[in-house]
Amino acid sequence: MRLAPPSTLRLMRAAADHPAGGSARPDFAELVKLARDGDLQAKEALVEALQRLVWHTIGDFGLSRDDRQDVFAGTFCRLFERLHTIREPERLPGWIATTARNEAHTLLRARGRVVVSDEPLEREDSEPSTDDRLVEREVRVALHTAFRALPRNCRELLRLLTAMPRLSYEEISELLAMPHGSIGPTRQRCLDRLRSAPEFRPFIEGGQP
Amino acid sequence: MTHFDLSDDDGLLALLSESLDRADPVPADAVRAAKAVAQLSDVDAELAELVADSLVGDAALLFRHDVTMESRGEPSDRLVTFATPQVNVDLDLQADGRTVVGAITPPMSVDVDLETTGQMVRARTDELGRFHLTTSPGRCRLRIHAHEGAVVTPWITR
Structure with a gap:
């Protein structure tokens, strides 16, 4: 059996329902304001809201998995350190994607080397029943x-x-x-x-x- | 929800998005580390500015994705200097990736904390403002409990 188009259609529809298909942006201005005052929940909400963007932004730098995790955490270090200097919090996604790219470049520079990741990115999906x-x-x-x-x-x-x-x-x-x-x-x-x-x-x- | 077929750009992007999430999800460890960082205080400390870094200008600054280099020849110490109007701090980030030796000027005897994303170690500077700390590897920053108020350096990648 090769491929049943109806399954594919169903998959396309499921994907369109996926969050990336278009839920509204969180209120970044409000979250940043609270986080600036040290509100831990707001900071954690920022991590939740931006984690996927940061992770995928640094997905094509040839970083090993450990380095990619380090850059990921480092990007949030930078966010919390610079909260007071962010002028347009509503544009936070663009800001953090830029920061993540810079952090990836910085890590490569600090190591003085380029590590090409050959770790498989595929993860076995469980239980195809x-x-x-x-x-x-x-x-x-x-x-x-x-x-x-x-x-x-x-x-x-x-x-x-x-x-x-x-x-x-x-x-x-x-x-x-x-x-x-x-x-x-x-x-x-x-x-x-x-x-x-x-x-x-x-x-x-x-x-x- | 209307029908999609694979020739539809938005549908294909949506499928790609889901596919990337499944094949390459954000690791739970990474999220935990980022949330741990959130617990470190950034309020009530003055952020020092980087004024010198021996790494800048490093000729090894290459972004080639077609080669694999296991390491640069000799690992070397990295010297960085941070400043606020009140205090300067020189750091020697040693090549072992764990040891940090430093001095603050003007010299004063105060507590300094070296924070990593998962750990914090404290030392007392001597009368010349010098200190010596060892932590787990990875990015770090120094918090100086100066008399006029706390000062914190930006996070340093090492």
Whole structure:
């Protein structure tokens, strides 16, 4: 059995319901204000709200897993240390993504070396109990494999485009030093490349009318 | 919710987002470490500024992703200096990644805390403002309990 398009459709719908599909941004201005006064819960809420963005922002620097965790914690160190200097707290996602990238560069510099991670990123999903689940898992693994084969600029852009909380094109433009107007076309080109990846092709063909 | 097919860009991005989360989730350890950092106080301490760093200008500053280098030849100490209008602190971050030797000026005998993301160790400076501390490796910062008020350095990557 190869692929049942209905399962894929169901998966697409589930993914669209995923938080990254579009829940509202937390009230960063309020959280930052509370955190500045030392409110621990507000600080922890900032970690919760920004963890996924930070983790994925530093996903394509070739960091080992330990170094990536170190940079992750370091980014939040920087956030709490600089809380008083953040002028536009409502733009915190852009600020922290920039900070995370800088911290990754700093770590590489402090080590005086480049470590290319060859640790597998794949994690076995547990208990694929039905055929449907098996198909879902196959689609996800194929998609992730295809993603990892993309050029770095595509991976960086797509990670930021799937970031949670959402980043605006303006924020992404600043982060990647990419003109605002070229984000749309580059996104298109990268998604097309993803679609045409050999790993993913059977799913596409199966899924199209 | 309308139908998606794989030729739909937004649908594909949503699927990619889910796929990345499953294949590459944020480790619980990392979140715990970040929350531990949140508990360290940043209020009521003046943030010192970095004024010198032996690492800056390092010729080994390379971001090549096509090579693997196991290590640079000789690990060396890193010297950094921080300042506020009231106090200066020189730190020698030793190559073992654990030992920090330093001195504050003007010289005074006060408590200094070396904080890492998971640990804090305290020392008393001598009459010349010198101190010697050992911690677990990883990023750290120094808190100086100066007479005029606490001073804290930015987090240092080592």
